[in-house]
């Protein structure tokens with residue numbers, strides 16, 4: 183079954199258009215399995231500062247101490263995911279909200295504990311369990327992993343989605359964000375290759391949260407995902423990433 187992996191950023195979860203749900207229906211009619219990875223960065227930041235925690239990001243990655251990890255887990259699985267599942271269900275789809283611990287769905291390991299704290303990356307996806315249990319339902323997955331020692335780690339949602347797309351051999355990875363694509367001089371770049379991306383990063387035209395997004399997207403492309411699209415609206419062309 184062909185798989186489409188969609189990453190919906192924390193801002194984008196609050197701005198989904200009817201055309202998004204129409205596209206979901208088209209993919210389902212075509213017999214494609216849709217797997218959604220949701221973000222929640224703005225929501226985690228808001229809850230953290232409301233609770234008196236300092237919000238720190240390095241290279242677009244949240245520095246996650248033990249207290250921030252608890253807030254992250256609570257916000258992703260208790261606030262963002264149920265709201266997104268409800269929206270999808272309200273549009274008539276069958277949906278399954280999932281977390282890392284469901285049958286070892288997402289296993290992972292630390293990225294750089296001294297630098298980022300409780301931040302991880304996905305090392306393994308329980309593809310077999312997904313294949314046997316989704317039965318055409320739309321999967322909605324939070325960007326958290328469980329380590330071999332049962333620790334929960336926070337994962338940048340773009341990085342998680344790209345790795346999941348790679349592990350599941352997805353035909354397409356769509357990164358839905360709050361900008362219409364990669365922007366240079368006020369215009370969306372319609373096609374971007376790795377070399378161009380690197381020079382735009384060096385020139386600080388691609389920065390903040392766009393950096394880990396682009397890096398993860400190219401890694402997915404290089405590992406067999408056929409198409410990666412960055413956009414704010416599934417109807418728009420956005421930026422398509424190319425291998426060469």
Ligand SMILES: Nc1ncnc2c1ncn2[C@@H]1O[C@H](COP(=O)(O)OP(=O)(O)O)[C@@H](O)[C@H]1O
Nearest residue numbers: 191192359360361363364365387388389391392
């Ligand atoms: N060249 C660029 N083009 C577009 N957005 C960029 C660029 N460089 C940095 N950004 C920033 O990247 C943000 C999108 O990444 P991020 O905040 O991580 O969003 P999301 O939560 O959807 O993953 C944009 O809102 C913008 O502020």
Ligand SMILES: CC(=O)N[C@@H](CCC(=O)OP(=O)(O)O)C(=O)O
Nearest residue numbers: 191192221222223244337338339
């Ligand atoms: C390690 C890390 O940075 N994790 C992210 C996970 C959520 C996320 O990536 O959400 P957006 O896609 O909305 O930015 C965070 O804590 O913000």
